[in-house]
Amino acid sequence: xxxxxxxxxxxxxxxLDKCTGCGSCTVSCMAENNVPFKEDESDKKDSLTWMRVxxxxxxxxxxxxxxxxxxxxxxxxxxxxxxxxxxCVSVCPATATDYGYDTGIVSQIYTRCFGCRYCMAxxxxxxxxxxxxxxxxxxxxxxxxxxxxxxxxxxVVEKCSFCYHRYQLAREKAYYEGSDEIPxxxxxxxxxxxxxxxxxxxxxxxxxxxxxxxxxKPDPHPDPLNHDVVGKSRNPKVFRLLERLGTNPKVYxxxxxxxxxxxxxxxxxxxxxxxxxxxxSASHDG
Amino acid sequence: xxxxRRSFLGLGLxxxxxxxxxxxxxKLTDDSSxxxxxxxxxxxxxxxxxxxxxxxxxxxxGTCGISVRKIDSRPVKIEGEDTYPVNNGGACLHGIAGLQxxxxxxxxxxxxxxxxxxxxxxxxxxxxxLVAGRLGKIRENQGPDTLACITDTDLGSxxxxxxxxxxxxxxxxxxxxQTLESWLVQTAQTLHGSGRTLGFDLDNxxxxxxxxxxxxxxxxxxxxxFKANSGxxxxxAKLYQIEPRLSNTAAKADxxxxxxxxxxxxxxxxxCGILLQENLFDPEFAAGFRGGLNRFNAMVQxxxxxxxxxxxxxxxxxxxxxxxxxxxxxxMPVAVPGKGRGDGAQSLKEFAAIHTLNCLxxxxxxxxxxxxxxxxxxxxxxxxxxxxxxxxxxxxxxLAGSARELVTTIHQSDTxxxxxxxxxxxxxxxxxxxPVKTRAAFDxxxxxxxxxxxxxxxxxxxxxxxxxxxxxxRFEDVPSRAGLVRSxxxxxRPVVDPVFDTRSPGDALILLAKTLGGxxxxxxxxxxxxTCLKSLVPGIWKELSKNGHAVIAQGPPAGRVETNFAFLANxxxxxxxxxxxxxxxxxxxxxxxxxxxxxxxxxAVKTVSDRVIKKKDMFVEINPKTANGLKDGGFVTVTTPAGxxxxxxxxxxxxxxxxxxxxxxxxxxxxxxxxxDKGVNVHELISPxxxxxxxxxxxxxxxxxxxxx
Numbered sequence: 005x006x007x008x009x010x011x012x013x014x015x016x017x018x019x020l021d022k023c024t025g026c027g028s029c030t031v032s033c034m035a036e037n038n039v040p041f042k043e044d045e046s047d048k049k050d051s052l053t054w055m056r057v058x059x060x061x062x063x064x065x066x067x068x069x070x071x072x073x074x075x076x077x078x079x080x081x082x083x084x085x086x087x088x089x090x091x092c093v094s095v096c097p098a099t100a101t102d103y104g105y106d107t108g109i110v111s112q113i114y115t116r117c118f119g120c121r122y123c124m125a126x127x128x129x130x131x132x133x134x135x136x137x138x139x140x141x142x143x144x145x146x147x148x149x150x151x152x153x154x155x156x157x158x159x160v161v162e163k164c165s166f167c168y169h170r171y172q173l174a175r176e177k178a179y180y181e182g183s184d185e186i187p188x189x190x191x192x193x194x195x196x197x198x199x200x201x202x203x204x205x206x207x208x209x210x211x212x213x214x215x216x217x218x219x220x221k222p223d224p225h226p227d228p229l230n231h232d233v234v235g236k237s238r239n240p241k242v243f244r245l246l247e248r249l250g251t252n253p254k255v256y257x258x259x260x261x262x263x264x265x266x267x268x269x270x271x272x273x274x275x276x277x278x279x280x281x282x283x284x285s286a287s288h289d290g
Numbered sequence: 291x292x293x294x295r296r297s298f299l300g301l302g303l304x305x306x307x308x309x310x311x312x313x314x315x316x317k318l319t320d321d322s323s324x325x326x327x328x329x330x331x332x333x334x335x336x337x338x339x340x341x342x343x344x345x346x347x348x349x350x351x352g353t354c355g356i357s358v359r360k361i362d363s364r365p366v367k368i369e370g371e372d373t374y375p376v377n378n379g380g381a382c383l384h385g386i387a388g389l390q391x392x393x394x395x396x397x398x399x400x401x402x403x404x405x406x407x408x409x410x411x412x413x414x415x416x417x418x419x420l421v422a423g424r425l426g427k428i429r430e431n432q433g434p435d436t437l438a439c440i441t442d443t444d445l446g447s448x449x450x451x452x453x454x455x456x457x458x459x460x461x462x463x464x465x466x467x468q469t470l471e472s473w474l475v476q477t478a479q480t481l482h483g484s485g486r487t488l489g490f491d492l493d494n495x496x497x498x499x500x501x502x503x504x505x506x507x508x509x510x511x512x513x514x515x516f517k518a519n520s521g522x523x524x525x526x527a528k529l530y531q532i533e534p535r536l537s538n539t540a541a542k543a544d545x546x547x548x549x550x551x552x553x554x555x556x557x558x559x560x561x562c563g564i565l566l567q568e569n570l571f572d573p574e575f576a577a578g579f580r581g582g583l584n585r586f587n588a589m590v591q592x593x594x595x596x597x598x599x600x601x602x603x604x605x606x607x608x609x610x611x612x613x614x615x616x617x618x619x620x621x622m623p624v625a626v627p628g629k630g631r632g633d634g635a636q637s638l639k640e641f642a643a644i645h646t647l648n649c650l651x652x653x654x655x656x657x658x659x660x661x662x663x664x665x666x667x668x669x670x671x672x673x674x675x676x677x678x679x680x681x682x683x684x685x686x687x688x689l690a691g692s693a694r695e696l697v698t699t700i701h702q703s704d705t706x707x708x709x710x711x712x713x714x715x716x717x718x719x720x721x722x723x724x725p726v727k728t729r730a731a732f733d734x735x736x737x738x739x740x741x742x743x744x745x746x747x748x749x750x751x752x753x754x755x756x757x758x759x760x761x762x763x764r765f766e767d768v769p770s771r772a773g774l775v776r777s778x779x780x781x782x783r784p785v786v787d788p789v790f791d792t793r794s795p796g797d798a799l800i801l802l803a804k805t806l807g808g809x810x811x812x813x814x815x816x817x818x819x820x821t822c823l824k825s826l827v828p829g830i831w832k833e834l835s836k837n838g839h840a841v842i843a844q845g846p847p848a849g850r851v852e853t854n855f856a857f858l859a860n861x862x863x864x865x866x867x868x869x870x871x872x873x874x875x876x877x878x879x880x881x882x883x884x885x886x887x888x889x890x891x892x893x894a895v896k897t898v899s900d901r902v903i904k905k906k907d908m909f910v911e912i913n914p915k916t917a918n919g920l921k922d923g924g925f926v927t928v929t930t931p932a933g934x935x936x937x938x939x940x941x942x943x944x945x946x947x948x949x950x951x952x953x954x955x956x957x958x959x960x961x962x963x964x965x966x967d968k969g970v971n972v973h974e975l976i977s978p979x980x981x982x983x984x985x986x987x988x989x990x991x992x993x994x995x996x997x998x999x
Contacts, residue, residue, distance in 0.1 A: 022520045024506035025538055026881045027897035031383035034893055035367055038335070043963045045896040046904045059899065061943075066913055067548050069943040071541045115324075138331060142892075142964070144789070145393035149335035150359075150366045157332045197369060200380035200516035201506075 012186075013082075013108040013235075014166055015209040015254035016196070017219050017242065018075055020264055022203035023057075025073030030055045032198030033077075035148075036167060038155045040139030052133045054078065054164035055195050062263040072264050075204070077195065078131040078164035079245065079253030080110045085226070086234035086252045092123035092132065100161075108209070108254055109166050119159040128246050129253075132163045166206075167193040188214050209235065209254060220256050229282065238283050243268040248279075338362035344371055344838045346780035347385040348761040350886065351443075351469060351633075351772040352511040354381055355839065356388070358762070358785040365389055365762065365786050370513065375778050375841055376770055377513035384884055387893035391760050392789055394891070396744045396962045398757035399790040409755070414791070414801070421754055422805040424737050425459070428709055434460030434683035436709035440693045442467050442716045442887065447767050447826050448795050450669055452714055455799055458674035458813035460683030463708070467693045467716050467886075468986055470510060470632030471771040476984060477627070477641040478662060480857045481649065487665050488645065489775035490624050492518035494658035495527060497620030499613070501554045501644050502533040502629035506542060507879045509632050510773040528620070530613060532557065532605075533629075534876060535911065535951055536944030547613065548946050551876050551991045553603040555864050558625070558643035560599035561614040563590035565650045570618035572652020579649075581856035589861050604946075622658030623651050629990060630879030630954075632772070633886070635723060635976070638984035639862045649853045655846040663847045666769055666777040668840075669826050675812040693718050694978065694987045701731035710737040714758075714795055717887045719747040720958065723976040723989050724932050741795050744888050746960050757792040759784075764794035765820050767827060767834070777843040779827070781834040794819050857983060868977040869931040869993030873916065874949050876991045877972045883955035890955060892964035901940050902953050908969030909940035911951040912996075917941065920998060927999040928952075930992045932977040935970040936999050950994060 033039065033055040045051045058074045083089035088103035090110050096102075100116035101123055103109075124132045138158040141149075149155060152169040156162050174191035178184065188207050196206040207214030209222055220237045227233035232250025237243065242258045243265045259265055266276050309315060338361040347356045347368075355374020359367040368388045370381035391397075401417035402409040412420070428436055439456050441449045444466050456464045466472060471487065478486040492498060492505070492515065503509045506519050519542060522529060531543035532554065540546040549557060565571050566587045576583070600607040617623045627644035628636060645660070653659035676684065689707060690696035697718060700708055711732075722728045725747070732738060732751040740752035743760050761782050768780040793801070796819030803814035816822035824831050830840040867874060882897045884890040890898075901909055910928060912920075920926060922941040927934055928950070937952070945951055957971035981988035 021523060021542070024516055024519065024542070024881070026506065026512075026516065027383040027894070028381065028386060030897050031386045031893045032369070032381075034896070035386055035389070041892045041896050041964065044905060046898075046900050046968075048900050051896065053896070057897070059901075064943065066915070066943050066945070066947065067546070069536055071536060071538070071944060073538075138329070141333070142393060142395045145390065146333040146335070147364060147393065148366055148389040149333055151335040151337040151361055155332050155335070157329050194367075194369075197379070198381060198386055200370070200377070200382060200513040201520045202380070202517065203520070 011106055011210065013209040013254065014171070014207070015080070015108065015216055015220070015256065016077070016193070016204060016206045017216050017256040017258055019203045020072050020074060020257055020259040021261070022201045023073045023075060024201050025057055025059065026200065027057060028198045028200055029075050029195035029204065030057055032194045033164070036150065036194035037153045037165070038149045040141065040155070042137070050136055052135070052162065054133070054162070060264060060267055070263070072259070072261070074257065075195070076129060076131065077255060078110060078166070079129050079251065079255045080108060080166060082108065082234065082252035082254065084232040084250045084252070091126040091128060091251055095122040095126045097122065107171065109168055109171070111168065112161065112163050112165060114154065114156050114160045114162065117160040119161065121161060123161055128249060128251060132161050134161050135159060170194070219258065236283070240283050245269070336361070338364070343783065343785040345762070345785055346374070346768040346782040346838070347381070347388060348766065348768055348782055349384050349388060349884070349888065350508070350512070351471060352376070352382065352513060353768045353770045353778070353780055354385055354511070354513050355780060356381060356385060360785065363786065374780065374839060375776060376511055376774065378517065380513050380517065382512045383882060383894055383897060384891065387891040388762065390891040390893055391743070391888055392762055392786065394744060394888070394962070395964070396746070396960055397790060398742060398745055398749065398755050401757060402755040404753045414793070417754055417756060418802055418805045421739050421802060424710055425806055429460070429679050432679060433709065434679055435463060435686045436707070437461045437712070438463035438465070438689065438696060438708045439712040439714070440465055440467070440696065440716050440718060441714045443469055443471060445471065445769050445771055447669055447823055449714070450671060450826070451796055451799050451822070452712065454671055454674055454813065455803065457684055458676060458680060458803070458810055460676065460680030462684055462686055462688045463690070463696070465690055465693050465696050467718065467721070468634055468636070470628050470773060473628060473632065473636050473638070473641055474773060475665065476638060477645050480638065480642050481645060481853055482662050482851055485665055486662055488773065489661035489663055490626055490773050491658050491661065491775045492624065493521055495622045495624040496525070496658060497527065497617055497623040498522070498529045499617050499623065499625045499647070500529060500531050500539065501558065501625065501627055501640070503539070503626040503632060504537055504630045504879050505529070505539045505626070506881070507537055507539055507630060508881045509628060509630065511770070512881065514774060534946045534949045535878070538881070547605055547609065550602065550604045551874050551949055552865065552867060554629070555637060555640035555643045556594060556599050557603050557605065557610065558640065558647055559590050559594040560596050560610055561617070562643065562646050562650060563594050564596065564611055564614040565618050565647070567591065568615065570615065571650040575649065575652030575654060578850055578852045579855065580852050581854035582859045583855055586855040586859040589859055593861055617647065618651055622656070623653055624648065624658070624660055630877070631885065634721065635978070635987040635989045637865055637981055637988040637990065638986065639858070639864060639981065642858055646858060654851055657846060659846070661775045661847055662851045663777065663843065666779065666842045668769070668779055668830055668842055670828065671826060675809045677809045680809065691985050694722055695985055697722060697728050697731045700734055701727050706734060706736060708735050710739065711735045712739050712741065713748055713752065714741040715887050717746045717748045719751050720971060721886060721973060723973050723978040723987055725971065725973055726933070741798060743792065746887065746889060747958070750960060756798050757790060758795050758798065759788045759792040762786055763788045763792065765823060766794070767823060775844070776841065778839055778841050779830060779834065780839040783838070796822060862983040865979050865981050865988040867989060867991040867993050868979060871929070871993040871995035872948070873994045873996065874991050875928065875930060875975060875994035876949060876951050877954045877976065878911070878951045880953045880955070883953055885955040889958050889965055895965050895968070903956060903969050904938065906968055908937045908952065908956060910937045911940050911942040911945045913943065913945050913947045913949070914941045915947045916950070920996070925999040926996045928975065928994050928996050930975045930977070930994045932992065933974050935975060937970060950996070
């Protein structure tokens, strides 16, 4: 077995001001990961979309309305204090989903899953999907399926894996070439490479030479206001979804617009004004 | 043996201990979990050697380079090609889902012949003999001009071969659909002379004034436009979007200026007037103005005074002035025409008026400006061999200038003007406005031959179907188009052997010509399409086959550009939508829904919002102010002069009061449960409006009323 010596923390930052809502990431993800489709996909509750694009609106009347899109992969939570106790991992009775301490990736092992769906209930991001039916491809179409990702069967939960098979391939290639370093561009998720707007940046949050680290500038110290929160961005434009829960997602979002950043959490009246200018611990400002 | 209490307990405890220690229980549980998931009907994709093939996507006018990942000979994933000079990496959702088209349930798998309304499979030989027989009779009857042909475009060698076929046969009646490129060519022809087209340097412009162009809705070459939009934000270049609804482009713009639908041309004329009045035009470039700039100036001052245009467009006079001046004072301004994707029904007056703004700023053929560039002429066709019949037929007057006009002519004439129609890569029975009448016109044509990969609406209205290989199964030259500044020719290459009994369209035509024999065979003296293509592009074949593309021109074109104002100086009328109801229904271009050929893939349909389509019902966007008394999500009947449809309401603050919008590209009527029979085809609700200056459909909208259903 190939062991990667360094502990990575793979993560993503999505520029919501660049995102056009075109859907390339969703389709690239489905094509890469053998995600099936059904006759009627308009019931979004049971539509399998590891990468789902939500539409946001500022809720103001014409002509001051503005909209934006928010692509939502699995957030690969580090859990409270970033100790690896992701909401889904901590409830799985079958160890079908696990936290990779070497990558920060939350895995999903389909053959171990017996479909209790505790993880779906625990996930605050609705990032997990249940296979209510066996996948069926129209005649002949199963020929395009990729051998890198096993097709799932009825009764199991599935979700975004940060294209873990691409990490495995990159790691094997690096090992074959005698290196223990995986270059930034050798491991990129399918949504990242597909995005025509260049809105998704993927890389190792622990590696200061990676773009994602440079944009996010993750705070190495716990948030002084909430010690469960680790890795808060010190970039005032960057935020995470439901950050105050302490789930510590590794997917960050970026926008210049305050109304978009405010939609990252459900704030009570007046709460937003208290937190909006707080970006990480004071000791690491600048 | 006597079983006493002691031995009974002993045995019992022994059994319990034995079962607990034995691996049988664990093994059975493990086995059952393995076997319950070891379902043979869940496919196990075979593993193999990974390779990547380079090709070009032809699904839309975007012409993006693609890289196809293969496992042995099996393509498994399409991604954008990083080194291709149009998209430079990245791909749109339709291209990425491209492999689904290979195995689409609607693929035509073998030649088909209609017999009493039903299609039956025939062999290629039978099909070619059948079509050649019909064509032979037409020539015998001295009427070769009764053969007509509709293709999506006239660019590239395949439409070129259709044209070649028509000329050799003796018919002038090769027409095309209305695409962004055809509108740009016509605009350039109107203002600068023929043989030219327009390109917009969105990558470098510092002020983009878009008149409803869906820059991130699929306008032009979508991936290139997405990239330009992202780059624009980094450069700090401004985008002003003038559009009746908050499209994604409008939402991303620095300013969104809502406008009454269909008044964009008037606005552009008024802005021209402001530029001329305020002396904000480029005197150097103005030296090349012809055809009465003074007359044009006098006309716009008289007919398009700002106050009057403010009332028509719903934009304040101060805003119009401010925007026009900001545009003129920018260093590298570009005004972009073409609502939505810029194809289908548009207006020549609107295109010309908007491009005149570019001409007045003088930012033409400069970095960050508008390029007036020659249509790339990289193809060298031999002269077709014509006999006397062909010469006579080809010299006749053209029946129509466009597919729209041809269909109308056929629909309106009592005698059959067209005996046989070829259709290639076009779906007029779906995508022309008022498809019911288009279908009726098709029923009047005795013999329709469709060169298609999919059983779409037009294929269903055809008599013989020649199944064509998809873009992944064949060679083709792919010239860039649709507003790109760079002229690139790409080479689409087969990444997989044809899945079904299909041929490339070029091969089908060559075989048909050979079956016809005589001068037709002489005109198509190539053994196959690949050899033919090689001989048609002698200058760039080496580069094409080596790099997969050839850059024909980049950078601003050299030489002076003359601008002729004659067309606009005559003040052509602004087209009005049909009907007199109180609402205006506009079609919406949605990036996730394909509007031309082929229709959307299952993956693309899966991404469509449940506020566009829910089960089989379609939503129509409406401002809550307009929907007095009606409920969000409630069912209504939309009625227009062309027809009516039952739809649901989507309350949307992002659409102008008085305007309702419906997404284009849905409501297909063919047999594909993943894609068709969802929603309504918006073209069924729109009556065409022919613009006198262009002879083309300019129905950007239609008047509509809604009532609770």
